[in-house]
Amino acid sequence: MRITSHAAHAILAPNQAIEAQYLKAGISDKKLSLIYPPCETETLDAHKDGNAFTIVCDGETGIEYGLGMIMRAVRDAQDILGNIRLVIGGTITDRGRIEWLAKELGLSDSLKLVPARGYDWIAQGDVFLFMRNGSGQIPLSLAHALAYGKPIITNDALNHREFVVHRKNGILLKDANSDMLSQALINFGRKPEWLAELGRESAQFAAERFSPDAVRKKIEALIP
Structure with missing residues (x-):
């Protein structure tokens, strides 16, 4: 080298x-x-459940590296917001553990697993979550989420700031935990106009970068 x-x-x-x-x-x-x-800036029209607040995240992140936190936060947010759907797509590395944890948390009926090589599964979401405990390569799904015009919630890390400007196209959580994440989801679920504004900024961000x-x-x- x-x-x-x-x-x-x-x-x-x-x-x-x-x-x-x-x-x-x-x-x-x-x-x-x-x-x-x-x-590419994405324009795919995906079928969405108009009555559900749909959260999408990349299955490449394992349970112990952030996906477990996401699932617990979704459980807590569901207690307040009601109808939430969690879509985990892409390369799903811990399918068995995901299904087990979903059952333990009472999320089995709200969970949809979409193993895929592409990124079309992102289109059905209202917000994209990416949490990672520790270092690692950023998945391309993060850039595709921007291209689909999705607001992003992620933990505050240096390389995550290349994709998210706090409160402009998403939320950066410092010292992230499931309580903080669930509160961010509740805020998004209660403010659809703000969610749409952040999504427009994400699409513009993707087009520029x-x-x-x-x-x-x-x-x-x-x-x-």
Whole structure:
């Protein structure tokens, strides 16, 4: 990595984890450009249950790394809001444990698992949740959630701030726990106008940072 990188004019890093690897290898930050893969602005009209407040999240995050917190927060928010549906999609790593915890929390009837390689499952949500305890690569579902115009609730971490501006297109929770997350969900559920406003900002954010045209311009700017 170090030999080939020193010979390069510019290096594109698709996420902060890769960028950090280059920096640890002694590569100058002047050569590095953090450019996420392009993401088309999505216009898919998905079937939504108009009576349910639908929460979507990526199943790639395991129970112990944040998904368990999400499920407990949904249970608590459901006690206040009533009809909540939880959709867990993408690469579902802990299906057995998810189904067991859903049964323990009384969420079995509210849970929908959507194993998928794509991201169409995001379209049916009202809000996208991403919680991660510890470091790790950011999933592409986060950028797709923006492209679908979904408000995002996530824990406050440096790399999460690249996708969420607090109270502009979502919520960043400091020292996140299930109580804080459930309260954020309740606030969203009670304020549909605010939810819609944040969603519009997410779509605009995606168009400015992750659209193919925006990514192309960033790459062209690096060409000497």
